[in-house]
Amino acid sequence: xxxxxxxxxxxxxxxxxxxxxxxxxxxxxxxxxxxxxxxxxxxxxxxxxxxxxxxxxxxxxxxxxxxxxxxxxxxxxxxxxxxxxxxxxxxxxxxxxxxxxxxxxxxxxxxxxxxxxxxxxxxxxxxxxxxxxxxxxxxxxxxxxxxxxxxxxxxxxxxxxxxxxxxxxxxxxxxxxxxxxxxxxxxxxxxxxxxxxxxxxxxxxxxxxxxxxxxxxxxxxxxxxxxxxxxxxxxxxxxxxxxxxxxxxxxxxxxxxxxxxxxxxxxxxxxxxxxxxxxxxxxxxxxxxxxxxxxxxxxxxxxxxxxxxxxxxxxxxxxxxxxxxxxxxxxxxxxxxxxxxxx
Amino acid sequence: xxxxxxxxxxxxxxxxxxxxxxxxxxxxxxxxxxxxxxxxxxxxxxxxxxxxxxxxxxxxxxxxxxxxxxxxxxxxxxxxxxxxxxxxxxxxxxxxxxxxxxxxxxxxxxxxxxxxxxxxxxxxxxxxxxxxxxxxxxxxxxxxxxxxxxxxxxxxxxxxxxxxxxxxxxxxxxxxxxxxxxxxxxxxxxxxxxxxxxxxxxxxxxxxxxxxxxxxxxxxxxxxxxxxxxxxxxxxxxxxxxxxxxxxxxxxxxxxxxxxxxxxxxxxxxxxxxxxxxxxxxxxxxxxxxxxxxxxxxxxxxxxxxxxxxxxxxxxxxxxxxxxxxxxxxxxxxxxxxxxxxx
Numbered sequence: 001x002x003x004x005x006x007x008x009x010x011x012x013x014x015x016x017x018x019x020x021x022x023x024x025x026x027x028x029x030x031x032x033x034x035x036x037x038x039x040x041x042x043x044x045x046x047x048x049x050x051x052x053x054x055x056x057x058x059x060x061x062x063x064x065x066x067x068x069x070x071x072x073x074x075x076x077x078x079x080x081x082x083x084x085x086x087x088x089x090x091x092x093x094x095x096x097x098x099x100x101x102x103x104x105x106x107x108x109x110x111x112x113x114x115x116x117x118x119x120x121x122x123x124x125x126x127x128x129x130x131x132x133x134x135x136x137x138x139x140x141x142x143x144x145x146x147x148x149x150x151x152x153x154x155x156x157x158x159x160x161x162x163x164x165x166x167x168x169x170x171x172x173x174x175x176x177x178x179x180x181x182x183x184x185x186x187x188x189x190x191x192x193x194x195x196x197x198x199x200x201x202x203x204x205x206x207x208x209x210x211x212x213x214x215x216x217x218x219x220x221x222x223x224x225x226x227x228x229x230x231x232x233x234x235x236x237x238x239x240x241x242x243x244x245x246x247x248x249x250x251x252x253x254x255x256x257x258x259x260x261x262x263x264x265x266x267x268x269x270x271x272x273x274x275x276x277x278x279x280x281x282x283x284x285x286x287x288x289x290x291x292x293x294x295x296x297x298x299x300x301x302x303x304x305x306x307x308x309x310x311x312x313x314x315x316x317x318x319x320x321x322x323x324x325x326x327x328x329x330x331x332x333x334x335x336x337x338x339x340x341x342x343x
Numbered sequence: 344x345x346x347x348x349x350x351x352x353x354x355x356x357x358x359x360x361x362x363x364x365x366x367x368x369x370x371x372x373x374x375x376x377x378x379x380x381x382x383x384x385x386x387x388x389x390x391x392x393x394x395x396x397x398x399x400x401x402x403x404x405x406x407x408x409x410x411x412x413x414x415x416x417x418x419x420x421x422x423x424x425x426x427x428x429x430x431x432x433x434x435x436x437x438x439x440x441x442x443x444x445x446x447x448x449x450x451x452x453x454x455x456x457x458x459x460x461x462x463x464x465x466x467x468x469x470x471x472x473x474x475x476x477x478x479x480x481x482x483x484x485x486x487x488x489x490x491x492x493x494x495x496x497x498x499x500x501x502x503x504x505x506x507x508x509x510x511x512x513x514x515x516x517x518x519x520x521x522x523x524x525x526x527x528x529x530x531x532x533x534x535x536x537x538x539x540x541x542x543x544x545x546x547x548x549x550x551x552x553x554x555x556x557x558x559x560x561x562x563x564x565x566x567x568x569x570x571x572x573x574x575x576x577x578x579x580x581x582x583x584x585x586x587x588x589x590x591x592x593x594x595x596x597x598x599x600x601x602x603x604x605x606x607x608x609x610x611x612x613x614x615x616x617x618x619x620x621x622x623x624x625x626x627x628x629x630x631x632x633x634x635x636x637x638x639x640x641x642x643x644x645x646x647x648x649x650x651x652x653x654x655x656x657x658x659x660x661x662x663x664x665x666x667x668x669x670x671x672x673x674x675x676x677x678x679x680x681x682x683x684x685x686x
Binding site: 005071072074077078080081084085088093094095096097098231232233236261262264265268287288290291292293295 | 348414415417420421423424427428431436437438439440441574575576579604605607608611630631633634635636638
């Protein structure tokens with residue numbers, strides 16, 4: 001059976017593909033007149049948007065794709081585990097798809113939609129600041145998992161579940177200040193990226209400001225932006241750089257636990273004691289944070305809650321309920337042996 | 344982003360749709376010249392072949408399923424990452440399927456074969472001692488990855504890639520003996536299971552025997568056989584049990600790094616220093632082993648080689664070549680700060 005494509009509809013109506021997409025998705029930013037014109041062509045030509053076509057043909061797919069940026073990030077392991085388990089419990093197929101650091105996740109998602117019949121997509125990791133037009137091309141429900149966003153996404157098939165990265169980071173750095181620290185370094189990712197790094201860095205800056213500490217850019221070490229972005233090795237190398245600056249540091253906040261652990265190792269190699277000489281704090285709440293020596297002060301993200309809520313929202317959207325698709329959980333500040341009140 | 348259809352490609356190249364299909368599917372009955380011309384258009388236009396359409400026509404899937412037992416085991420993260428990358432590089436779909444600890448992986452595999460059209464299966468983790476009759480029911484090629492086996496599997500569609508768990512464990516415990524240790528405990532999984540635990544335990548026993556040390560079953564702590572078998576928590580609890588026996592211990596060999604790290608934490612909690620009071624050795628070569636304080640003496644498994652060889656063998660079997668499908672790699676004993684010559 002040959003069906004006309006969204007491109008054909010656009011050509012016939014003399015509008016752009018994204019306008020057709022907006023009409024189909026019932027977006028607000030399109031005039032009633034244009035919508036009517038487009039929908040008439042759609043109806044007359046039996047064009048069926050992908051997800052409806054599936055139902056009509058009764059060859060319904062039961063596949064959920066999880067697109068992951070940073071597949072070797074230990075933080076994602078328990079989340080993947082929970083997502084996989086819950087998806088299978090619902091008798092759906094779980095497809096895992098890596099997204100490279102330099103790849104655009106929406107391009108990957110659109111290609112996947114085209115290639116397979118998906119019921120929904122979960123974006124795990126990465127950043128998420130894509131042009132509205134691009135997001136509106138998505139034809140299946142999708143939910144961001146642990147990816148913080150500033151504003152709700154366009155369209156009515158999207159959702160997001162995460163902690164508030166700005167607020168949680170601020171909480172941690174504020175805690176370090178409360179222990180008397182004023183020379184607090186940060187190990188973070190490039191502030192030019194729209195990612196968790198930007199938000200956690202923002203929390204750091206807000207906490208400094210709140211405590212009347214001037215921001216010193218020499219104390220902000222940007223990790224090497226290669227493949228293994230949040231690796232222990234990257235934390236290790238960043239801490240070495242920081243130590244080489246010769247700047248006075250009494251505490252370090254690393255934006256992930258894995259970076260914090262690499263930093264600890266570099267301090268240990270340099271003969272500095274944690275926390276007697278330098279306090280170290282992380283973020284994420286890996287199992288490892290608890291078993292490291294010393295155990296790591298960190299922000300524990302409620303990963304099980306986040307993963308389960310992500311799926312709950314995704315299946316809610318699939319079922320047609322598009323309300324309350326955004327959820328922010330609170331993180332928990334867990335004090336370990338890696339931080340100490342300043343003498 | 345506009346996407347073109349297979350019809351558009353055919354039009355541009357001035358060939359039939361089925362010729363485009365043949366080019367995309369790498370059929371033989373098409374000239375190299377035509378294929379090149381078509382593939383250039385395909386590449387230039389970001390045309391994404393529709394997998395499902397292809398399946399329908401050729402009843403051939405391009406899906407490789409990875410069945411994993413212990414999905415939250417950190418050791419598997421880099422392996423999954425490599426498998427996923429390599430499978431996609433070959434334009435296959437990567438499906439990840441969890442197998443519960445108490446589930447039979449062959450049952451899961453047979454159900455999957457039935458449900459989806461698979462091209463091949465990779466078994467990651469778990470044990471592998473299934474009745475011959477059952478294994479012969481498998482209808483697609485499969486390769487075991489990091490799963491040690493005693494004998495080659497029946498049938499001609501199977502293979503296995505791993506290190507020699509007995510020999511590598513023996514090497515490690517022999518090394519501890521060479522440092523003067525004689526009171527060497529082991530943290531291992533149930534010897535009744537046919538799994539890596541059995542083989543690593545066997546290596547431990549062989550090394551003791553080689554060094555004229557009598558095996559003391561009180562020094563063999565069996566981990567709690569629950570869901571998170573090789574978790575740090577399990578290593579921690581096992582070490583506590585060991586300490587509670589009051590037996591003299593100068594060294595501990597844990598059969599995975601994650602168990603070893605849990606053990607270190609329990610020793611630290613008990614006020615014992617590593618390695619001054621107790622030496623600790625692990626197995627696997629996690630990134631973490633290097634960044635732990637102290638760094639962990641461990642057996643490094645060449646995970647990248649193992650993962651790539653697994654796929655090489657799988658695709659070899661798929662292509663019809665069923666020779667040399669078993670491969671054993673050497674592990675490397677890396678000495679960290681967690682072991683020390685006895686005083």
